[in-house]
Amino acid sequence: MEDYNSKPAFGFQNSRNANPHEIPFPSHSWSLEMLLRRLKAIDVKRDDKFASVLEAVGEFGTFQWRLVALTFIPSMLSSYFMLSDHFMLTDQKPYCNTSWILAVGPNLSTDEQLNLTLPRAPNGSFLTCLMYIPVPWDLDSIINSGLNYTETCKYGWIYPYAKTRSLINEFDLVCGNEPNKESMQTMFLVGILTGSLLFGLLSDKMGRYPAILVSLLGLLIFGFGAAFVKSFDQYLFFRLVMTQAAVGYAISSVSLVTEWLVGHHRAQAIILELCFMSVGVLFLSGSAYKIFHWRLLFLLGGVPMLPLISNIWVLRESPRWLMVKGKVEEAKKVLSYAAEVNKKTIPLNLLNELQLQGKKVTKSSVLDFCTNQRIFKVVLPMACVWYSVSYIYLTLSLKMKDFGVDNYVRYVIPGILEVPARLCCIVLLEYFGRKCSLFLSLTLATIICLFLLFLPQELKSIIILMLVLGEFCLAATVSVFFIYTAELLPTVLRSTGLGMVSLAWAAGANTALAVSSKIKTQLPILFCCLSCVVALCFASLVPETGTDPLRDSIEYSSRDSIESKRRSQDIASMIIAEESLSDIGSDEVEKDTILNATLLKSEDGGLLDTALEKPSNREVSSPDP
Structure with missing residues (x-):
């Protein structure tokens, strides 16, 4: 959301009578679309009192920087521990x-x-x-x-x-004792399933901060402790808990960041967190290449958790979650602390406006995903998209393995490309919104899957290149849809909802493992093409979030929808009217009209509706050029 005192996209604007000749104003349709978005953002800010409080706290000050920075190392170590199996089970000649x-x-x-x-x-x-x-x-x-x-x-x-000390020669997993890799992958998916449900419920019931603390302790104890296991069965148990903790941290941290940040800052913070997950894969690949003992790899991954746990006190609970749980005074204290860190002051009247709606605490449960029609219509398409994307992503990764790509290359090259893919999403989300960005990345993935379907198998290098490009597009898709999902879910069920769609992700990955292990033809790629089409169809059913405020409860009335539509139509009518002025009025009048409308919107708030419904004669009857 835009700051009231921030600089507009089309120039400085100090007063309503500013000289139009000094203001560079873009007159093409793209700029009008940007104006529409900014006016809508101002309208949303007026209605969302909590967003106004966060603006007073400081939209992205020291407190928010510290919050986002503390997500970097755990995100990196989460992917480090989750993918460690691929470097711990290197083949050995016994x-x-x-x-x-x-x-x-x-x-x-x-x-x-x-x-x-x-x-x-x-x-x-x-x-x-x-x-x-x-x-x-x-x-x-x-x-x-x-x-x-x-x-x-x-x-x-x-x-x-043997050049390395791996789990194979540590526990003699040879000559009939080999670990079933499919069973290990299934165990990994079981960890995702159970961790998604457990930490999703924990985060929504007990709070984001306790869930983050428990997940970090899990990564520390079981990640660091995996270096001291005495048997392969113990390793599998530690591996299961590590996966649960990593998934739990991802869900809880994204919920916390989503609820503390506003506007484009929210998307940027989540994308940076996902980028550090890709950095974790690179860190794991480089460490496994240089370090020749698997126990040292776990020790290396566990050491950074020690200083991180000691600095966890700087985090604070989500004020939105505190509000929906009826802890209004605690929410005010947290907001006051954040404002103090940012060296800001929250106006007392603005802080006192934070009250429970209807004087009651919002109640919710997992059953609301089935019984609440609106939530069901949102979660079902999201789960289908997550299932499809997961199937495509893992199928392409397994195809690279089938073509004999080295284990290190399989993770290093996609890991390097995923970072710019995710960073590109910042620009896409800023200019195209969530839904269009999702459609664009899915369309590119569909085109690449079609290429893979018809390319001759003899063109090995080209196929590997297309597989890497496919993972590039899917990394962007996951980034966009992760933000999209977090914004669509209400605060009271946000973490549980993220856990539910993670189940769909695990189900898609399990399907990819089953299909790819049984079928070695081009049929899995054909299924990828079909999955892309299915994902595009279901993505069209998901509503755009854009600049809409986060919804805190599961209650949703038709009046809210009608009011939102009316405001959008009013703003669109203003834009159309201003476009028509270019044919009958001078450029100077056109600039003044739009700038005045924007100032009226930001300064007077409620006066915009009157101005839109009944434009003045002075605005319509512009002098001829």
Whole structure:
């Protein structure tokens, strides 16, 4: 939302009688569209008392900077811990432990030991899961006669040529003990499912601040503690809790940022948080490339959490959440603290206007997503879009793996490209709004999926390039829709709603895993094309948020909708009238008319409706040029 004292987009404006010759005024239709948005933002600010209080606090001062900055490191570490499996389970070449022969030949080299005690495959390589049965002979007898009878490995395995220490050679996950990667991915999705529901409910019931604190403690304890696990089963349990904490932090922090910031600052803060998730992937890839022990990777990821937890006290609870829970005095104290940090003063009369609507606390539950018709009509399309986007995103990632792309490249290149993709969304959201930006990114993803469907499989390099571009477009889609979703949901159910759509994300990812593991043809890409079309169809059902104020309760009356439409029509009528003036009036009169209308809107508030319904004769009867 725009500041009352801020500089307008089309020049400085100190008084109603400012000299029009000194004001650069763009007269094309694009500028009129921007004027429409700014007038609507002013109208929204007049009606949303809470937005007025936040403006008095300082729309983006020291307090807000500190709030946003504290989301960077946890966001980075969330993706670090969530994707760590892909670098902890690197393939290793195992051989049976035959150290028994060192009792009779202590000076044998590793190659000599393997040559005497391991059978060979037809191609001449050593078999990995078989060994010769030990015999009580001396070394010369073994060398001259050789060993003939084999058995499975009895004394464990050795990894003489391993360059890294991973979970594979730490817990001997070889020769029938290999971890089922599909089961591990399913466990990862279970963590997303349970974490989404648990922390969504916790954040809406207990508050954003407690949920953030619990999730950060989970990342610290189970992320740092994973470096000390004694078995693979313990690792899986720690991995599950890490995923729950990471998802819980994402939901709670986005809810807190959404409710503290206003206007374009909100979108910019959430996009920066998502950018740091991509930075976390790059940090993980670089660390895994340089650090050769998986335990050190977890220690490295857990260390930054210690100073972060010690500075968590600077965060404050969401005042919007406090208001809907009936804690008005606590909300006022939090707002006063933020104003003090920003070196601002909230007018007492403005602060006293914050009261409970209807003198009652807003009640809500998960069942409202089904029983409340308006909420249901919003959440259902959002869940379908999230499901479709998740399926496309993971399918393209798995396709890169099928083409033999190196594990590091699979994460480094998309991670690098995701940052500019997300930053581009700031410009898109500013000029096109949420809905148009979502349509644009989904349309580009659809075009790329169609290219992938018809490209010959022999053009491997071009296909990999298109896959990377597809992930670029989908990163932008996720960024836009994440903001869109948070703004559409009411404060009383915002975190729970984000958790619900996360379930759809996990379901789409699970579907992609199942389809890609069973089908190795172009059919998954065809499903991607269909999913893009489905996402576009359902996205058209989601209402635009734009400059609309955040809704705090689930109550919604038709009167609100009619009033909002009437104001939009009034402002649009003014714009059309001003466009027609260019044909019958001079440029100077046109500029003065629009500038005066804007000033009347910002200074007098309620006078705009009268001015729009009954324009003066002076405005209509402009002198001829």
